[in-house]
C-alpha cells in the first residue's frame with residue numbers, strides 16, 4: 001500500500017495535491033470534470049475584504065509554453081465568500097486553504113480574522129506576491145522587512161488556522177524573503193506565484209494585455225520554480241522544518257516529483273487545470289506509481305532527497 | 313488511473329476526426345465524432361478544443377497565409393511553431409446523429425497556432441473536447457420571426473441556430489457578412505444568385521436546408537450587398553419588411569459588427585441577443601479571464617460578467633460596449 005499522505009504544518013492531507021489559487025475558482029466550477037474530494041487540499045482564489053472587479057479584458061494571453069494573466073484579483077469579497085462559497089467548500093470535505101490578498105495590512109487582517117472562525121478553513125495563504133494589482137500585493141512581497149511585518153501581524157490573527165506565505169519569484173534571491181517569512185512565524189511557504197512578464201502585439205505595437213503586464217505561469221516557469229524550491233528548501237525551510245507547497249508548471253507526475261525531490265511537501269497545480277481538470281488525479285496516481293517503482297511506501301524518503309552533482 | 317465521474321451535463325470527451333475539409337480561404341469544417349452519450353447541446357454553446365491530436369502522428373502544419381504573404385522561410389519550423397498549451401473555444405456549428413455516433417461540427421478560421429493545428433488534423437485522429445459550455449440562444453412562444461446575423465467566424469453558431477429554429481417551427485432569415493467572397497465559409501447555390509440589393513433568397517445551401525433565406529454582404533462588393541451586414545439588415549427593416557413585434561435578432565461576430573447590430577436593433581425596438589467573444593483560459597467559470605461589462609443594479613451601474621458561463625449569449629440591453 002502506497003501512502004501518499006503528508007503532514008503540512010499539522011494539517012493532515014490525504015495526498016500532496018492541491019489546486020493553485022485563482023485557477024479553480026471556489027471549487028464548484030470544476031464539479032463535473034474532476035472529483036476534487038480526492039485531492040489533498042483545496043486552495044481558493046484570492047479573497048479581499050471587499051469585492052474586486054479586477055482588470056479590464058483581455059486578461060489572458062497564451063505565450064510559448066505558458067500564459068500571461070492579469071486578472072487583477074477579481075473576487076466576490078469576504079462577505080459573499082463566507083455566505084455563498086463556504087457552504088460549497090464544506091461539501092468538499094477537504095482541508096481548505098484560503099488565499100488572502102489586500103492593499104493594506106488592515107485589509108489582510110480583517111479577512112484573516114474572519115477566517116479564523118470558519119471550520120472548514122484550515123489555513124490562510126497570504127498572497128504577498130500578486131503581480132497584477134498596482135496598489136499592493138507585490139510591494140509587500142519583494143521587501144523582506146515588509147514580509148516579516150505582515151507575516152507577524154497575520155500570524156497573530158490566524159487563530160486555529162495555519163499561515164502559509166506565498167512568495168513572489170520576482171526577487172533577486174527568494175531565500176531572503178523566505179527567511180523573513182519563517183522568522184516572523186510562517187507555518188508553511190508557497191512558491192511560486194507568477195513571474196511578471198509582457199507580450200506585445202507587433203502589428204499594433206501595443207501590449208496584448210489590457211493591463212500591459214501580467215504574470216507568467218505554465219510549463220515555461222517550471223524549471224525556475226524547481227530551482228527556487230531547491231534554494232528555499234536548502235537555505236531556509238529544511239533547517240526551520242517549514243514545509244513548502246510547490247507550484248509552477250506542473251503538468252505531469254514527473255514535474256511533480258521534481259518538486260518533491262527538491263524539497264516540497266505539497267504540490268499545487270494551476271494552469272494545467274485549464275487544459276485537463278482531471279490531470280490532478282493522473283498526477284497523483286503517477287506519483288504513487290513512481291514510489292512503487294522506487295521501492296518506497298510513502299513520500300517521506302523522497303522529499304528533499306535530491307543528490308547534487310559534485311563539481312568536477 | 314482513477315477516473316473522475318463527470319456529471320452528464322458536461323465533461324471531457326475524446327472525439328474522432330470524421331472529416332476536415334477546407335471550405336474557403338482560411339476556413340475549415342471539422343466534423344468530430346463522439347459517443348451518442350455526448351451531453352445535450354443547444355445553439356450558442358461552444359466546446360474547448362485541444363488543438364493537437366491526442367495520439368497518433370501530428371501532420372504537417374498547413375497554413376495558408378493568403379494576403380499576409382508566405383510564412384518566413386528562413387527559420388526552421390521548430391522555431392516558428394510551438395506547442396499549443398490552452399484549449400481554444402469554438403462554437404458548435406451543428407450536431408447530427410449518424411450511424412450510431414454523434415457528429416459535432418466546428419467551422420474555424422486559421423488565425424494562429426491552435427487553429428493552424430486544427431486545420432492539419434487528419435481523418436481518424438483523436439482530439440479532446442471539453443464541454444458543452446456556455447448558455448444558448450433563446451426564444452419563446454411569441455417569437456414569430458428569428459433574424460440571424462453572423463459576421464465571419466460568427467456564422468457557425470448561426471447554422472446550428474437555424475437548424476434548432478427549424479425544429480421548433482420558427483421561421484428565420486439569415487444575414488451573413490464577410491469581408492470578401494473568398495472568406496465565406498458557406499456554399500452558394502449556383503441557381504440562386506445572392507442579391508446585390510440585399511434581398512433575402514435561398515442562396516446559401518446551409519441555410520436553405522432549413523428553409524432560411526439569406527442576405528450576403530461583403531465589404532468589397534465581391535458578393536451580394538456591398539457594405540456592412542448591419543446596414544443590409546437595417547435597409548430591409550427600414551423598408552418595413554420586418555416588424556419589431558414578435559421578431560428577435562440574434563448576432564455573433566466581430567464586436568464592432570455586433571455592437572452596430574445591437575444598437576440599431578434596440579433603437580428600432582427589436583429584441584436582440586448577442587453572443588460575446590473573449591479570450592478564454594478555462595471556459596468554465598474558474599479563471600475570470602473572459603469578462604465583459606454588463607449593466608448592474610449597483611452604485612457603479614455595471615459589473616463584469618463571465619462570457620463563458622454567464623454567456624456567451626446576452627440580451628443586447630445588458631451589454632455595455634467599450
Ligand SMILES: Cc1cc2nc3c(=O)[nH]c(=O)nc-3n(C[C@H](O)[C@H](O)[C@H](O)COP(=O)(O)OP(=O)(O)OC[C@H]3O[C@@H](n4cnc5c(N)ncnc54)[C@H](O)[C@@H]3O)c2cc1C
Nearest residue numbers: 400401402403419420421423424425426427465468590591
Ligand atoms: C465562445 C467562442 C466561440 C468561438 N467560436 C469560433 C468559431 O466557431 N470559429 C472560429 O473560427 N473561431 C471561433 N472563436 C475564436 C477562436 O477561439 C480563436 O480564433 C482561436 O482561439 C484562435 O486560436 P489560435 O491559436 O489559432 O490563435 P492565437 O495564436 O491564439 O491568436 C491568433 C489571433 O486570434 C485571436 N484570438 C485568440 N484567441 C481568441 C479567442 N478566444 N477569441 C477571439 N479571438 C481570439 C488573437 O487575438 C489573435 O489575433 C470563438 C471564440 C470564443 C470565445
Ligand SMILES: Cc1cc2nc3c(=O)[nH]c(=O)nc-3n(C[C@H](O)[C@H](O)[C@H](O)COP(=O)(O)O)c2cc1C
Nearest residue numbers: 020021022046069127192193217218248249270271
Ligand atoms: C488565471 C490565473 C489566476 C491566478 N490567480 C491567483 C490569485 O488570485 N492568487 C494567487 O495567489 N495566485 C494566483 N495565480 C497564481 C497561481 O496560483 C500559481 O501560483 C501560478 O499560476 C503557478 O502555477 P502554474 O504554473 O501551475 O499555473 C493565478 C494564476 C493564473 C494562471
Ligand code: FES
Nearest residue numbers: 595597599600620
Ligand atoms: S474562461 Fe475562465 S472564467 Fe471564463
